[in-house]
Amino acid sequence: xxxxxxxxxTVRAGVTHTSVTEMTAGPDxxxxxxxxxxxxxxxxxxxxxxxxxxxxxxxxDDYTPMEFVIHVVESFFQKNRExxxxxxxxxxxxxxxxxxxxxxxxxxxxxxxxxxxxRRHQHPLxxxxxxx
Numbered sequence: 001x002x003x004x005x006x007x008x009x010t011v012r013a014g015v016t017h018t019s020v021t022e023m024t025a026g027p028d029x030x031x032x033x034x035x036x037x038x039x040x041x042x043x044x045x046x047x048x049x050x051x052x053x054x055x056x057x058x059x060x061d062d063y064t065p066m067e068f069v070i071h072v073v074e075s076f077f078q079k080n081r082e083x084x085x086x087x088x089x090x091x092x093x094x095x096x097x098x099x100x101x102x103x104x105x106x107x108x109x110x111x112x113x114x115x116x117x118x119r120r121h122q123h124p125l126x127x128x129x130x131x132x
Contacts, residue, residue: 052131054107058087058114059126060095068123073099076114101132 056077058069066088073084077099091097102110107129118125 051103053101054104054129055101055132056099056107056110056127056129058091058097058099059128060091061124061126064118064123064125066092068118068121069125072114072117072125076110076117099127 058072069088069091070081070084073079073087074081077084077087079087079099087097087099100110111127111129114125114127118127
């Protein structure tokens with residue numbers, strides 16, 4: 001039996017597609033080198049790449065009340081009171097604190113929501129995202 005793989009690989013939007021074409025001579029294979037009965041089989045293997053993750057950070061300022069920061073962390077990052085207080089204190093003492101790690105779209109949405117909420121309440125609270 002005569003066989004051999006011929007392969008190629010393409011990458012689109014973080015997904016790798018590998019195609020392998022295998023040519024095999026069937027039972028009607030002509031011993032003189034003919035290709036009677038040749039079968040072509042194509043298999044595709046899809047490998048999904050994990051999305052990049054981003055850290056959502058709150059930055060300290062001298063004007064935003066601590067209670068407001070706790071409320072923001074509880075409301076937008078689904079943290080309980082104790083965890084929200086811990087994050088707020090970390091922001092207060094270190095100048096920056098991580099609220100969560102998300103995919104790009106989710107992180108971008110959370111940053112926008114927090115910034116809009118802070119502006120509506122006339123606070124200069126800053127929320128940013130950075131690649132992990």
